[in-house]
Amino acid sequence: MSSHSPSPVLQSVISELLPELHAKALCEQIGLSAQSFSEILLEVGSRYSASASAGELRTFFLSLRVDELALARACAAGNNSAWEIFLTRFREKLYLAALRIAREDSAARDLADSLYADLYGTMTRDGQRVSKLASYTGRGSLEGWLRTVLAQEYVNRYRRTKRLVSLEEESEEGIQFAAPEAQASATADTRLEQATDAVLAQLPPEDRAVLGAYFLDGRTLAEIARMLGVHESTISRKLDKLAKSLRKHILAGLTRRGMSRRQAEEAIEVDVRDLKVDIRRSLAQDSPSGSFSKKTVEARVREGEG
Amino acid sequence: MSEIPKIVRQRLQQANNASVPHPDANVLTAFAESSLLPPERTAVLDHLSYCAECRQVLACALPAMEAGQAVLPVPRRSRVSWPTLRWAFVSAGIVALSVFGFVEYGHHDDSLKVAKNSPPPAAIQGDQSAAAPAARDALSANEQRLQPALTGTAPEKDRHEPPQKTELAKDVSAPAVRGSLAHGPRQINQFQQQSANAFQTPVPVQNAPETKQPVSSPTTTGVSGASEMIEVQPQSAQLDVPSHPTDSLVAINKLTPQPVPPSASDGEVSRAKSAPAAAPAQAAPSVLEAQGRTFQALHLITPTWIVNSGRLQRSLDQGHTWQDVNVTASADTGATMELAVASSKAGKARKDKKVMSTAPVIRAVAANGADVWAGGTAAALYHSSDAGAHWARVIPSSESATLSGDILALEFPDAQYGRISTSTGEVWTTADNGQSWKRQQ
Numbered sequence: 001m002s003s004h005s006p007s008p009v010l011q012s013v014i015s016e017l018l019p020e021l022h023a024k025a026l027c028e029q030i031g032l033s034a035q036s037f038s039e040i041l042l043e044v045g046s047r048y049s050a051s052a053s054a055g056e057l058r059t060f061f062l063s064l065r066v067d068e069l070a071l072a073r074a075c076a077a078g079n080n081s082a083w084e085i086f087l088t089r090f091r092e093k094l095y096l097a098a099l100r101i102a103r104e105d106s107a108a109r110d111l112a113d114s115l116y117a118d119l120y121g122t123m124t125r126d127g128q129r130v131s132k133l134a135s136y137t138g139r140g141s142l143e144g145w146l147r148t149v150l151a152q153e154y155v156n157r158y159r160r161t162k163r164l165v166s167l168e169e170e171s172e173e174g175i176q177f178a179a180p181e182a183q184a185s186a187t188a189d190t191r192l193e194q195a196t197d198a199v200l201a202q203l204p205p206e207d208r209a210v211l212g213a214y215f216l217d218g219r220t221l222a223e224i225a226r227m228l229g230v231h232e233s234t235i236s237r238k239l240d241k242l243a244k245s246l247r248k249h250i251l252a253g254l255t256r257r258g259m260s261r262r263q264a265e266e267a268i269e270v271d272v273r274d275l276k277v278d279i280r281r282s283l284a285q286d287s288p289s290g291s292f293s294k295k296t297v298e299a300r301v302r303e304g305e306g
Numbered sequence: 307m308s309e310i311p312k313i314v315r316q317r318l319q320q321a322n323n324a325s326v327p328h329p330d331a332n333v334l335t336a337f338a339e340s341s342l343l344p345p346e347r348t349a350v351l352d353h354l355s356y357c358a359e360c361r362q363v364l365a366c367a368l369p370a371m372e373a374g375q376a377v378l379p380v381p382r383r384s385r386v387s388w389p390t391l392r393w394a395f396v397s398a399g400i401v402a403l404s405v406f407g408f409v410e411y412g413h414h415d416d417s418l419k420v421a422k423n424s425p426p427p428a429a430i431q432g433d434q435s436a437a438a439p440a441a442r443d444a445l446s447a448n449e450q451r452l453q454p455a456l457t458g459t460a461p462e463k464d465r466h467e468p469p470q471k472t473e474l475a476k477d478v479s480a481p482a483v484r485g486s487l488a489h490g491p492r493q494i495n496q497f498q499q500q501s502a503n504a505f506q507t508p509v510p511v512q513n514a515p516e517t518k519q520p521v522s523s524p525t526t527t528g529v530s531g532a533s534e535m536i537e538v539q540p541q542s543a544q545l546d547v548p549s550h551p552t553d554s555l556v557a558i559n560k561l562t563p564q565p566v567p568p569s570a571s572d573g574e575v576s577r578a579k580s581a582p583a584a585a586p587a588q589a590a591p592s593v594l595e596a597q598g599r600t601f602q603a604l605h606l607i608t609p610t611w612i613v614n615s616g617r618l619q620r621s622l623d624q625g626h627t628w629q630d631v632n633v634t635a636s637a638d639t640g641a642t643m644e645l646a647v648a649s650s651k652a653g654k655a656r657k658d659k660k661v662m663s664t665a666p667v668i669r670a671v672a673a674n675g676a677d678v679w680a681g682g683t684a685a686a687l688y689h690s691s692d693a694g695a696h697w698a699r700v701i702p703s704s705e706s707a708t709l710s711g712d713i714l715a716l717e718f719p720d721a722q723y724g725r726i727s728t729s730t731g732e733v734w735t736t737a738d739n740g741q742s743w744k745r746q747q
Contacts, residue, residue, distance in 0.1 A: 056343075063341060084729070087714060088669055092612050101366045109719070139342075140335025144367065148331045148338070151366035155359055196317045205348060208355030212318050215310060217361055227364050228351075229340040243310050250311060268311050 010045045013057040014038055021061060025070035030082040032074050040073050044137045069138030076121070076131035090146060097147045101154050111157075115150055192267045195253030199246060210238055321356035328360050329353055338364060370625075609693055611678060616667035618680050620694055633680050633688040633697040634666070672718040677739070681713030681726060689740055702726065702734045702743035709734055709743070 021041065022034050041061065048060055074082035094115065099108040121131035136145050200208060206228065213219040213227065214235075221239075225232040247268065254264035329337070329350050336342045337350045354361050610621045612628070619628040666686035672679045676693040687709070688697045702709040711730030718724040726734045733746040 059343075080729075084669070084712075084714060088613060088616070091670065091715065096370070097367075100370055135331070137330075137332040139332040140337075140339045144335040144339055144369070145331055147367040147369065148335045148363060151363040152331060154366060155362050159359070192313055193317060196311075196313045200314070200317060200321075205352035205355045208318070209351050209361070211310070211314070212355060212358065213361050213365075215315055216318055217358060217365070219361075219365060223365055223368070226368050227338065227361070229338070246314055247311050250313070268313060270312075 007046070009052075009054050010042065010057060013054050013061065014041050014045060017041075017058065017061050021064075021066045025066035027070050030071060030074040030079055030085065032070050032079075036077075037070060040069065044069070047137065064138040065141055066138055068142035069136065072133040072136040072138075072142055075119070076134035078129070078131075090143065093143055094146055094150070097143075098150055101147075101150055111150060111154055115146070115153060118149075118153075191254060191257045191259065192250075192270075195250050195257060198253055199249045202249075203242075207238060207242055210235060211242060214239055318356075326353070326357075328357065334360065334364060334367070338367060609673075611671045611673045611680075611694075613668050613671050613680075616669070616682070618668040618671055631694050633668070633686075633690075634699075669713055670716040672716040672724070674718050674721050677718070677721055679716050679718055679724065679740070681716045683712045685709050685711065685713065685728070687713060687726070700740050702736070702740075704743060704745050707745055709745075 015038070018034060018038050018041070022037050025032070025037065027034070027037055044064070045057060045061065049056070052060065071082055071086060075086050095108065095112045098112040098115070099105065102108040102111050115132075118132040121129040121133075132149065136142060140148075203211075210224055210228070213224045214221075219227070221232050221235050225235045228235070250268060251261075251264050254267060255261060259267065333342070333346070333350060337347060342350065354364065610625055612619050612621075614628070618631045618633060620631045621628050666682045666684060668680050668682040668686075670681045676691060678690045678694055679687070680690075680697075681687045685701065685708075687700045687702065689700045690697045709726070709728060709732060711728035711732065713726055713728050715727045716724070717726075722737055722739050724736045724740065726732075728734075734743050735746060736743050
């Protein structure tokens with residue numbers, strides 16, 4: 001998959017570890033030769049990092065799920081006995097995972113079937129069957145990877161249907177749901193946003209991810225904890241702390257940007273949605289038909305793309 | 307949870323619009339499994355902080371908290387459903403109480419006296435067997451069956467019984483359980499009060515022996531009398547029978563005019579049991595007989611099935627523990643299913659060997675409530691219509707061909723329609739739950 005030739009470090013690490021990994025991957029069972037396995041490792045390794053040291057690469061290769069990697073790649077290559085093993089091991093699990101994601105039997109079957117089609121490789125590229133299993137690199141468990149791929153497929157579909165639905169709603173109800181973000185940011189006092197962005201940017205990525213998952217996605221503490229692999233109480237404490245400190249820091253940022261203490265407190269209390277409604281109303285009074293037709297055209301264009 | 311300023315919400319949302327490539331499924335999986343190196347992990351977290359989609363993917367891809375929890379199909383009405391069982395328990399209790407009262411009425415003074423100075427039971431055993439072997443046989447048979455049923459189900463009753471039955475059933479269950487656990491004199495008194503009450507108050511229970519006798523022939527009367535006597539033994543045996551040989555001897559002799567073959571009296575017991583019960587209790591004998599068997603629970607829970615390394619496994623507790631199921635055990639012999647419960651590691655290894663030696667390698671399983679299909683190597687296809695208790699081998703064939711090769715996949719989306727694919731590329735379908743098969747193409 002890498003266009004440039006693999007680095008010598010990578011090649012030497014692979015040739016050093018090949019016997020061990022080849023044995024660990026149980027390649028004999030599925031008839032995968034050492035030669036083709038080393039090619040797979042080379043591809044996976046060069047995808048990982050171009051500038052990793054030999055030690056890092058060694059750790060990387062030893063942490064790989066080579067047995068599942070070998071199985072997945074053998075399936076992708078159309079090896080029948082590998083497919084048999086794969087189906088035996090994952091067929092039921094895959095469906096159960098789909099059911100967990102889709103929560104409804106027929107949708108789950110649909111989801112699992114479409115993934116099977118991808119895994120089997122129905123797409124032809126240069127007259128060749130490309131299986132989705134060829135993109136598995138053994139970094140996580142194969143089962144986890146299958147769940148993730150299912151979830152990605154589900155989220156993609158969901159987004160697609162959601163967009164279609166919301167477009168219909170929008171065109172039915174006129175401009176009621178016009179995109180507010182652009183308008184709001186264009187007219188509102190940018191100091192509040194600047195201060196907020198600055199505070200958010202200073203947070204560690206994990207804190208921002210937790211904020212997003214909790215306040216935007218409406219995930220439960222337990223879900224976030226499992227997503228990040230930490231204890232639920234850690235997330236709970238983190239959110240408490242964040243909620244307290246965020247306000248304080250934004251206020252401080254606003255006063256630094258030349259607001260008085262009182263102005264800053266008023267600014268932070270303003271409901272952004274109220275603000276947007278006002279703006280929209282004023283815009284609508286200016287040119288109601290214009291914004292409507294513009295939006296409809298936009299919607300059509302997007303529909304055409306989708 | 308405390309709130310955050312609205313502007314923070316808005317700015318977080320805004321950040322979502324950033325369009326950068328999402329992390330690979332491999333990386334997301336490794337992130338979820340905490341197997342990324344720290345710099346990589348930070349990079350993914352950074353992406354997650356502004357990408358709602360990847361957060362959703364991550365949340366969707368979480369493994370099941372408790373395996374199978376969310377995926378169990380809605381349990382279907384099994385052969386013996388809760389309402390029936392409930393009635394069965396209630397009626398069993400009524401029978402026990404009425405028979406107890408009936409017998410006690412005759413000699414409750416004796417049994418009270420006797421229980422206090424219990425002589426060694428060995429002598430009684432001899433006496434009893436000499437006097438009425440048939441009765442004793444039936445007694446031991448009943449003891450095995452009724453004791454677990456009564457002790458096991460009494461607490462259930464408190465929860466499940468219909469309101470109109472509550473009073474009566476409580477009377478039945480409470481002494482029955484206590485009686486089998488502890489047998490002090492106080493308990494006996496309670497028993498007597500209970501039985502005396504039951505006898506005096508005109509509850510429907512009392513009608514049982516009386517209404518029955520006129521209908522049945524002279525011999526059956528004797529037999530049913532004997533069996534009713536026996537019926538009582540399991541719970542009151544410790545109280546009166548062993549302690550007062552002569553008395554119980556008299557009772558048995560009185561009620562058993564001629565030796566009765568155990569099987570006949572056994573059957574009578576069942577009939578006597580169902581006689582006083584209301585119509586829904588018709589299933590009582592079969593339920594009582596099934597009590598205590600391993601697969602009794604199957605009728606109450608829809609099991610989850612998986613295939614693990616060529617073995618068929620079943621979970622009755624939503625995936626916490628798995629049992630190997632041998633599909634050939636009952637298919638070959640027609641006997642009760644052989645269950646290899648693999649709870650401990652050592653036990654598992656041992657049982658595995660046993661199962662592997664007899665069972666074919668299972669490749670696929672499909673379940674529809676209690677209807678289970680399992681397929682494996684060498685065209686092995688097995689069907690169970692009672693959630694795995696009994697299996698029958700099915701050989702799909704049409705007029706010209708028979709299924710060959712290894713079965714790789716089974717699909718039974720509903721109870722009627724099924725589809726099998728094999729390693730030889732054959733696809734077989736059925737539209738009548740396996741009665742007839744058609745090979746495609």
